[in-house]
Amino acid sequence: MIERVCRILEYSKMKEKLISFASSSLGKQRVKELMPSFDINQIKDAQERTFEGAKVIRLKGRAPLGGLRDIRPAIKRAEIGGILNEMELLDISSTLHGSRRFKSFVERMVEDEIELTILPDLTSQMVSLQSLEEEINQAIDENGGVLDSASSELRSIRQQIRSHESGIRSKLENITRSSSGSKMLSDAIITIRNDRYVIPVKAEYRGQFGGMVHDQSASGATLFIEPEAVVQINNQLREAKVQEKQEIQRILQELSALVSVEVEELAIIIEIMTEVDFIFAKALYSQAIRGSQPNLNEEGLIKMKKARHPLIPEEEIVPIDVELGGEFSSLVITGPNTGGKTVTLKTVGLLTLMTQSGLHIPCEEGSTAAVFQKIFADIGDEQSIEQSLSTFSSHMTNIVQIMEEVDFQSLVLFDELGAGTDPTEGAALAISILDHVYHVGARVIATTHYSELKGFAYNREGVINASVEFDVETLRPTYRLLMGIPGRSNAFAISRRLGLSDRIIEEAKSHVTEDSNKMEKMITSLEDSRKKAEEDLADTDALRKEAEQIHQELVKEMENLEKEKQKVLQSAEDRAAQSVKKATAEAEKIIAELREIQKNNPAVKDHELIDAKKRLEQSQPSLATGKKKSSPRLSKPNVDKLIPGDEVKVISFDQKGHIVDKISDKEYYVQLGMMKMKVSKNDLLYINRPKAITEKPLTTVRGRDAHVKTELDLRGERYESAMMDVEKYLDDAVLAGYHQVSIIHGKGTGALRKGVQELLKKHSNVQETRVGTQGEGGSGVTIVSLK
Incomplete structure (x- = not known):
């Protein structure tokens, strides 16, 4: 039944699109074999693999998957003692190089602290067979030819071949260039017949050169003759070429034996690289269709x-x-x-x-x-x-x-x-x-x-x-x-x-019929209501976006004003410091002059000098930088301690806010606008306590008076502290009657996000979670629906 359903729903046409993103014949074959699974655990794993591949593409571009070949038939033949040819060995070398390059690619991403789990696990199973790759590359060139350097014996044999060929060409060229010989030739060239060097001789001069006739032209007017002068050298050349062939066969057999030793590791490499190619084919297809993980x-x-x-x-x-x-x-x-x-x-x-x-x-x-x-x-x-x-x-x-x-x-x-x-x-x-x-x-x-x-x-x-x-x-x-x-x-x-x-x-x-008319009228009414609702939604969305833009502009303006304020204060502080420094130097100069006077006038006492210096010091200007180091007392003595919800002023920032939570008797979390920060008790000035808030914990208060925001910002917090904050925040949000909240954990290395999402899965008050959309903060925010 599933095959018929796949045909009806054009599943195979979808796979044709997918297959175009595979880099190798191995990956393409894997796509051809793809069928839906009915095991949710297998499906989740496959989805995570696609997600990780898409993540790599998003951060690093296309993965290096070139050079992969289907070497499975070759390694099977090597396993049973067969001799692999040059191209089969070259394919093995290319596959080893490709797998090694991809493994290095993954290792560099891990070093860059990119959070990956599946790909590092896969590549860790592949053993580097670089020595086998080098052995093959030293013996076979990129075109599949066996190199002279493959063995000293092969180098010696090929030197003999080149020497024999040179000697034969020299003798034959003397014949073709001589005046007597050239007139007996159909053409002054040297050619090859039956793997032996010959010259084209006119039929009527057949007996002038001796030797052997190897071929003739279609008309019979030209005979291809191996002159007697080169027969011996041609024989030697033929013997050398037989030796060359035997030596090449020995080299291939030796390399095949090396391959047979690594059959199991090669099979693992092929299996893993096939899976890797398949993963990235799915990831590239996801990118092409703008897909997402459901x-x-x-x-x-x-x-x-x-x-x-x-x-x-x-x-x-x-x-x-x-x-x-x-x-x-x-x-x-x-x-x-x-x-x-x-x-x-x-x-x-x-x-x-x-x-x-x-x-x-x-x-x-x-x-x-x-x-x-x-x-x-x-x-x-x-x-x-x-x-x-x-x-x-x-x-x-x-x-x-x-x-x-x-x-x-x-x-x-x-x-x-x-x-x-x-x-x-x-x-x-x-x-x-x-x-x-x-x-x-x-x-x-x-x-x-x-x-x-x-x-x-x-x-x-x-x-x-x-x-x-x-x-x-x-x-x-x-x-x-x-x-x-x-x-x-x-x-x-x-x-x-x-x-x-x-x-x-x-x-x-x-x-x-009347019933049909009623039905049509009902449908028309529903359609009109829907269109009106869509128009209202569009208007509301436009207003929301405008409000968000204005809010962002105001926040930015506030930040700029605060920076300007600090800049002005710093400038004033610098000028004041210069004045103090100048006044101090002048005072020291005056004291020195007074001491000089004292030497000449003993009536001037030491305590008088000290009083003069003290008066000079007191006359120096005091600096008001906005960063007061004093520890003012609470403005209302009847308040023994601060509790969540109390309105306070942070002295060092000259900003009003409210207490969010108590850290210790000396520190509190204070909400200042969009920021939540840790503040010392000595830096807080009590202002007011809303009537709705009592000495009871914040978690017992519901509704708007609960002072629980609809978002929790964990950025910059340590892992253990963040987890505790999430637990408490969820309880507060449920008691405040919220149905949906946002947890801001940032993107970073992903450790905090993963920890938050694991906690949310286990929390009894969480109905479902999702990653924030582009407008909500993207993957740096998790949206939580509460029960």
Whole structure:
């Protein structure tokens, strides 16, 4: 059944796109063998591998995967004692070099503190066979030829060959250049026949050179003769070439023996590099389709945001939001032909197959996909001519098989359910089939033209209507999926736009039942309400973005003012320090002069000099830098201690804020605007205590008076302290009545983010988590939904 579903949903076409991103024949073969998995642990692992590959591409660009060859047949032959040829050995060397280069690439990323887990684990299993690679490279050149340096014996033999060839050419050139010899030749050239050097002699001069005839021209006018003068040297050359061939065979046998020793390690390298190529093919494909890693579940919950069909060009596709498996398990989509109903069906089906194949899906981050044990699809007209089945019979044959196998862990896709027969009976069958699948517990999406199914979805708990939008003005579908709203027929509106008279249309309307009219009016009202809500949402979003921009500008301006203030204070401090320094020097000069006077006038006493110096020191200006070192007492003596919620002033910053938490009797966490900072008690000035706050801990207060922000900033904190802060913050947020909060952990090395996310998974008050979107802080923020 899964093979048929993959064919219907064009899974193989998706793989054709994926295969183009593989770097080697090994990776391409792995893609060809790819099929959806039904084990959630395997799927999670495959998804994580794709995610890590995408992370490497994002940070470092394409990984070095060149040089990989399918050497499995070669190493099998070496294992049983076979002799590998030059190209097979060269492929082994190339693969070893490629694997070694990729391993170094991963090691450098780890040294750069890029957080990776899967790739370092894979590469650690590969043993470096650099010595084998060098042995092969020293014996065989890049074109597959055995080098003279492969052995001293081969070098000696080839020197003999070159010497013999030189001697033969010299003798033959003397013949071709001589006046007597040249007139007996058809052409003054030296050529080769049967691996022996010969010259082209005119047939009538055959007996002038002696030797052997090796060939003749097609006309018989020219004979290719090996002159008697070079026969002996040609024989010696022939013997040397036989020796060369034997020596090359010995060298190849020796190298093959070295390969046979490393068969197991070579097999591991091939297996791992095949997996690596496959990982990066998936990652590159994810980048091409702007894919994201979905959240996985086995509860049949699907929440695909801005989902796009990967086989439809991006400039043509309209993203859709699809939700299934929460409050409702069945989705009935209605709307006109060519409106996008079948595309919606295929999008959900193919993206589910891709998810279960370990691939990222073309949706927004934070989308959720379910892992199903069975996937069924009845889409399109697949009637069998051989069986003489009608369209209806063909569909019913498929549906009968589906009904026999469907269970609560299934996803079922029906296209035009009940079509091809009497509308009344077809609609009744469709309702009955949907009821059966619903009661089994499966997740089902069905498209239909029948208006009866609109009422069915409206009146059944766990079933919801959806429709594809149609623009009556342009007479074109918009391909948008509208959840919760059934599709209108639009027949009357389209007919009027095309010019049909109002009289005929009004008469037609009189034949429509009152229930149908009510249904159409209800749908129209729902569509109008939805459009108004979308417009309001767009306006609200624009205002929110404007407010955020103004807020950011104000924060920046405040920071600039604070910097300017500090700059002015520093300048004043520097000027004052210069004045003090100058005054002190002048005072010392005066004291020295007074002492000189004392020598000449004993009446001037020491204590008088000391009093004079003290008065000079007191006359020096005092510096007011804004950084007061005094420790003022609390302005209200009736307050024994500060508690969370107290309004205070941080003296050193001249800023007002409120106490967030107590660290010790001498230190507190204080919230100053967007910043939370650790402040000494001596640097705090008590201002006020809100009436709603008592001496009780902050966690007992609910609502707005709780002074709990909707976000927790952990940046700059130590790991252990951060974990404690998260625990306490979650408790405070739950008691404050928050449904969603943000935890800012930053990107960094990823250790803090990983720790936070592990804690959130285990926390009893956490319903679900997701990574922040671009506007929320991206991967540096985790969004938490609370129970």
